[in-house]
Amino acid sequence: MAAPETRDPVVEVGTKEPTKPAYKYVGKSVTRIDSVAKVTGASRFSTDFYLKGMLHAKILFSDRPYARIIDIDISKALALPGVKAVITGDDAPIRRYGVYLKDKTILAKGEVRYIGDRVAAVAAVTERIAEQAVSLIKVRYEDLDPLLDTTAALKEGASRLHPDVAEYEAGFPYIRYGNVCMEAELARGDVATAFAESDVVLEAVYRTGAVNQAPIEPHACVAGFDHRGRLTVWTATQQLSVCHAELAAALEIPMVDVRVIPLECGGGFGGKLDTNLEPLTALLAQKAGRAVRLAMTREEEFVAANNRAPFEIKIKLGATSDGKLTGGEVDIVADAGAYADHVVGTASHALSSSEGVYRFPSWKVRTRAVYTNNPDYGCMRGYGTIQALFALETHLDALARKIAIDPAELRLANLVEDGDELISSAALHDVHIRETMETALDRSGYWEKKGSMGPNRGIGIANIVKTVGLLSSSATVRLNEDGTVAITTAAVEIGCGTHTVLSQIAAEVLDVPIDRVSVGAPESDSTAYDLGSIASRTVFDNGSAVRLATEDLRAKIVECAARELGCDADEVMITEGRVHDVSSLEGGMTLEAVAGTSIYGAEGPLVGFGVWSAYRHHDDPVGGGFAEGIYPTFGFGTHVAEVEIDPGTGQVSILDYTACHDVGKAINPMALEGQIEGGVAQGLGGALWEEMLVSDGRILNPNLVDYRLPTIMDVPRVQISLVEVPDALGPFGAKGIGEHPILGPGPSIANAIADASGVLVNQIPVTPERLLDAIDASTPG
Amino acid sequence: MDIELNVNGDMLHVVVSPGEVLIDTLRESAGLTGSKKGCATGDCGACTVLLDGRPVTSCLVLSVSAQGKGVTTIEGLADETGLHPVQEGFVAMGAVQCGYCTPGMVMMATAVLAEQPHPTDAQIRAGLAGNLCRCTGYGKIIAAVQSAALMMAEEA
Numbered sequence: 001m002a003a004p005e006t007r008d009p010v011v012e013v014g015t016k017e018p019t020k021p022a023y024k025y026v027g028k029s030v031t032r033i034d035s036v037a038k039v040t041g042a043s044r045f046s047t048d049f050y051l052k053g054m055l056h057a058k059i060l061f062s063d064r065p066y067a068r069i070i071d072i073d074i075s076k077a078l079a080l081p082g083v084k085a086v087i088t089g090d091d092a093p094i095r096r097y098g099v100y101l102k103d104k105t106i107l108a109k110g111e112v113r114y115i116g117d118r119v120a121a122v123a124a125v126t127e128r129i130a131e132q133a134v135s136l137i138k139v140r141y142e143d144l145d146p147l148l149d150t151t152a153a154l155k156e157g158a159s160r161l162h163p164d165v166a167e168y169e170a171g172f173p174y175i176r177y178g179n180v181c182m183e184a185e186l187a188r189g190d191v192a193t194a195f196a197e198s199d200v201v202l203e204a205v206y207r208t209g210a211v212n213q214a215p216i217e218p219h220a221c222v223a224g225f226d227h228r229g230r231l232t233v234w235t236a237t238q239q240l241s242v243c244h245a246e247l248a249a250a251l252e253i254p255m256v257d258v259r260v261i262p263l264e265c266g267g268g269f270g271g272k273l274d275t276n277l278e279p280l281t282a283l284l285a286q287k288a289g290r291a292v293r294l295a296m297t298r299e300e301e302f303v304a305a306n307n308r309a310p311f312e313i314k315i316k317l318g319a320t321s322d323g324k325l326t327g328g329e330v331d332i333v334a335d336a337g338a339y340a341d342h343v344v345g346t347a348s349h350a351l352s353s354s355e356g357v358y359r360f361p362s363w364k365v366r367t368r369a370v371y372t373n374n375p376d377y378g379c380m381r382g383y384g385t386i387q388a389l390f391a392l393e394t395h396l397d398a399l400a401r402k403i404a405i406d407p408a409e410l411r412l413a414n415l416v417e418d419g420d421e422l423i424s425s426a427a428l429h430d431v432h433i434r435e436t437m438e439t440a441l442d443r444s445g446y447w448e449k450k451g452s453m454g455p456n457r458g459i460g461i462a463n464i465v466k467t468v469g470l471l472s473s474s475a476t477v478r479l480n481e482d483g484t485v486a487i488t489t490a491a492v493e494i495g496c497g498t499h500t501v502l503s504q505i506a507a508e509v510l511d512v513p514i515d516r517v518s519v520g521a522p523e524s525d526s527t528a529y530d531l532g533s534i535a536s537r538t539v540f541d542n543g544s545a546v547r548l549a550t551e552d553l554r555a556k557i558v559e560c561a562a563r564e565l566g567c568d569a570d571e572v573m574i575t576e577g578r579v580h581d582v583s584s585l586e587g588g589m590t591l592e593a594v595a596g597t598s599i600y601g602a603e604g605p606l607v608g609f610g611v612w613s614a615y616r617h618h619d620d621p622v623g624g625g626f627a628e629g630i631y632p633t634f635g636f637g638t639h640v641a642e643v644e645i646d647p648g649t650g651q652v653s654i655l656d657y658t659a660c661h662d663v664g665k666a667i668n669p670m671a672l673e674g675q676i677e678g679g680v681a682q683g684l685g686g687a688l689w690e691e692m693l694v695s696d697g698r699i700l701n702p703n704l705v706d707y708r709l710p711t712i713m714d715v716p717r718v719q720i721s722l723v724e725v726p727d728a729l730g731p732f733g734a735k736g737i738g739e740h741p742i743l744g745p746g747p748s749i750a751n752a753i754a755d756a757s758g759v760l761v762n763q764i765p766v767t768p769e770r771l772l773d774a775i776d777a778s779t780p781g
Numbered sequence: 782m783d784i785e786l787n788v789n790g791d792m793l794h795v796v797v798s799p800g801e802v803l804i805d806t807l808r809e810s811a812g813l814t815g816s817k818k819g820c821a822t823g824d825c826g827a828c829t830v831l832l833d834g835r836p837v838t839s840c841l842v843l844s845v846s847a848q849g850k851g852v853t854t855i856e857g858l859a860d861e862t863g864l865h866p867v868q869e870g871f872v873a874m875g876a877v878q879c880g881y882c883t884p885g886m887v888m889m890a891t892a893v894l895a896e897q898p899h900p901t902d903a904q905i906r907a908g909l910a911g912n913l914c915r916c917t918g919y920g921k922i923i924a925a926v927q928s929a930a931l932m933m934a935e936e937a
Contacts, residue, residue: 031873032875040864042815216881217817217881298822298825495880678915715918
């Protein structure tokens, strides 16, 4: 049977004419190298890994938000036939660990700080016995008064969940005190004077909900020690290298004694960063002396994953009556839950992205991540930027309404350009927000539709900016004996098509057919450092490492072949996997012959190395986290949403959705479209339906019925346009796209609803109840 | 208790406990890990298999109730001539990302096309309403099913 032809999607190009070199493999929608295994059920995910004779584990989670542990009686659990090990906080290393702030132990010691804190764990011959044993563990608690929101936690005299917060080890220094596990503040210009001289000043508070990453694959891992006492862990992770280092640190053993083997990852979205189950599973395996498997149920997945933290953002903006922005002040409070995890990072990112894509002559922003006894929040796709842009982009619409100017006009009059500086960055480069905005407004028919859509219908826009690239990556590319080419890198494929794109990059650099290039399964024993498949960075950073490694290999191939052919290196080139004289496609050597010559000759095997760091490519680094330039570039975009609301029920229907993104260069347009469509769908979830309801520290809806993921019935067709102007730094000009699409739906939908109803709901998700309440509140009488 | 069922054309004799569900029998006794467990409550659709040709969420089917029946899992869909058109469609149209929902999605799409060989997009949406995907936003899945329908029409 014939497969349909792979199609190249229609790519809209922005106003700047891009340079379009003729590429053979880059820019093509080649089918993914992992898709046949995935449609036949052959792929092995973390949940599919079993070892003969392994044990099964279950965790005893705390069922109270804040309590002192008086004692734990494990005797009945240990006596249950089939139970091989029971561990408690006493078995866990004393040293705390954590990726930003070292504030947690593998199992709770002395106190539990949230419903879900890990109190004890059991390994038994079956999962059912382990579950039964967990129910036999008796814990005596002394309940303490829990801090159930950030306001209570910030109050003077509030009990301190981590009295040692200032002494905990941190990756880098930042302010910590009371229940605040991170505080940062930045300012530019004189905001007070700017407000005093503004015609309009508007202030409001915006809130974003706790969102579960909800990969369809729940967390699972297997850990065991080999005959030499070396730990091996099979898991699903977004960050192989970081998982390796954090796991070793948590267990206080050298990294050389730990091996991490990533299995196929069934979705990450920020839920499979650094470590989660791995340290606990390893500790159990150590105690039991046998391999142990630990897998989460869907309910445990809500409790045990570090979900997107809820934020409260107070924002005050000033403008002149003709629509010039004068200044802004933002105060961000993030609920970190019981441990800091990535909320330190997301609260910091919210600070960095608080200005969005606009020129504010003055700006002042403070951010705080605050411990509470709520679930142990972390991060999700969008990483702090999603919360900050919801507040800014919806508040801009409110401001536009107040000064009676179209929200698109207000935005267009204040956009940043190349050379401008954001609050936390040096001069911006490769800024294409004007192009994405004009394209999205044009493609959506914004100007024709605005104001003429009829009752209960509305249109809303949102501008997007998000960092691209972060820290470092490495890769090796080697020439095999038969002339095929093997890429080795620690970058994991979590579903985005990363490995396919890496093979396209190597094929392009070497000019070898793509089916002659492999991307090896990463594992910690054989692949060098990569920060991971996170932060919209993998194509940009790891792709750069693969590009450099392949260029290195290419130079070695050319040198070897030139010597063999008796000419200079600049007199030969590679075409379709053959090294030949630049003047003729005839003759020359196959790559197989080059490999043979080198391996059995003086040259030795040909291996290219690529080391990439986003840092060192700037004299003056661009972008910033803690006002420190660590981000190499930014990706821009504009979304336009059209909705219809039912004022009787509060239901919102999405009529149309347009997304235009500045992507630098689409290396695989089909995979890139998939990132945009999927990101928009997730963004719509957080905009309209998805929220973890937490009451008294307890998640009320930890299942896929009460927690409402977008279904195929909910997600509209997304009209996608790309602006492709090559970035100065990315491989073949590519920027990143992983997170950008999720940033648009929150504000564009809220703005469209406000346009339709005349009422701004300042909280996502905009549930029917919230919309009806807002409509009621705005109705006189 | 002993049961006998036909899985992808092979007879399988297994001992199951009374409360055991089909997904566990398939994954753990038959070693067929292609079908995925995403929720164990019938809400995500990742465990969808065909039971006597009809789609079921195998996490809600008691194994004993499958006694004597025929089960088709994702591993049984391709034959010696190659991938099933639905599988071809998913590969060609970029409908696969992380791939965890894919086995259930492909099995349900196969059932949808058996029922309705020339579906509208709305019929595809209705047919796949119980299968969650967190990666794709579903657009390319709809395109994949349409492409499979075309391929099957050409073959017929």
